[in-house]
Amino acid sequence: MFLFIRKLDNFIISRLTFRSNRRFLDKIMIFSSYLGNGGAVWLLISAFLIAYEPYRIAGISVLLSLIVSSIVGEGIIKHYVKRIRPFKANSSINILITKPLSYSFPSGHTFSSFAAANMLHLYFNNLGIIFFILATMIAISRVYLCVHYTTDIIAGFILGITLSQILFTLINYIFIYCT
Template sequence: MEWEFIVLDWFQSIQNPVLTKILGFVTMLGEAGWFWILLGVLLFISKKYRTCGVALLAALLLDLVLANMILKPLVARPRPCWIRDTVELLVRVPGDYSFPSGHTMASFAAAGALYFTKRVWGYWAMVLAFFMGISRLYFYVHFPTDVLAGLVLGLLCGYLGALFMKKARNTKFGKLYKEGLEHGEEKCL
């Protein structure tokens, strides 16, 4: 665990007002997953991109169950800012456990779902997800292994969300849905 504090202390050493502003905005996008949920809902209400929205929302649902309901309480890892409470935080102190990083996991779940359904969008979402993970280290609220686990598990949730959508399209309901679309409207998967 000591190497993780070395990484976190390095992020503390590069803090400056510009980075704090940028990464503060990025981390705010991840609060309660609101940005990704909103994106999923917007995609879902669009006939053209509905399958992307369903895959993204399914990935986020898997993420919620796995990260917040199972892993965080099970592992019960204290946050670095709880252990080293003398570090001055630039964000509010989170009240839940550290492992895995929820911001990172939700971001990579959404980015993964987009990647596996609409590859170009997925690339851009991966960039945002990467900076989401960096922001959690920068603000001293997660260990590097929390962020790494969030990345891996998030991508798994994204893959499973996309897989769920692909399987759902092959059901009776999915076939009826496809018949109702005009040719060329479906832009995902």
């Protein structure tokens, strides 16, 4: 099973490395990836929500999801799994962004983006699709730019959704039963 997954990951990366006349798409993917750097777009949304009292809890929840996803993903899982990135596994891959220094699994951009997007969806159901589209663009950009394998993205998605559901439940429990 793992051999099949590895072959699928490598197949997808090999198809993405043939970049001929895709400059517009390259720019979109670089920009999408940039939005996820350090959770930038999610931090901006969180700060906006925290600044407006009726949405303060939602903003704090998004911020908390970013902090916990970074600790779990970047601080724990990546150092346990130690999966090298596609461009390091294949030196013929030329990437279009600054080479990330950390490990590949799971995608931190995807983990934090889906944790934040789902948290926002849980608070603002009617706007959820916008947040999920943004998180999906960030996730796809990471594979397109050859800094992650597809399975890194899938794991980041699952972890992000799961983490945000757990945090949302805990936050609501604290505010309903402890205040």
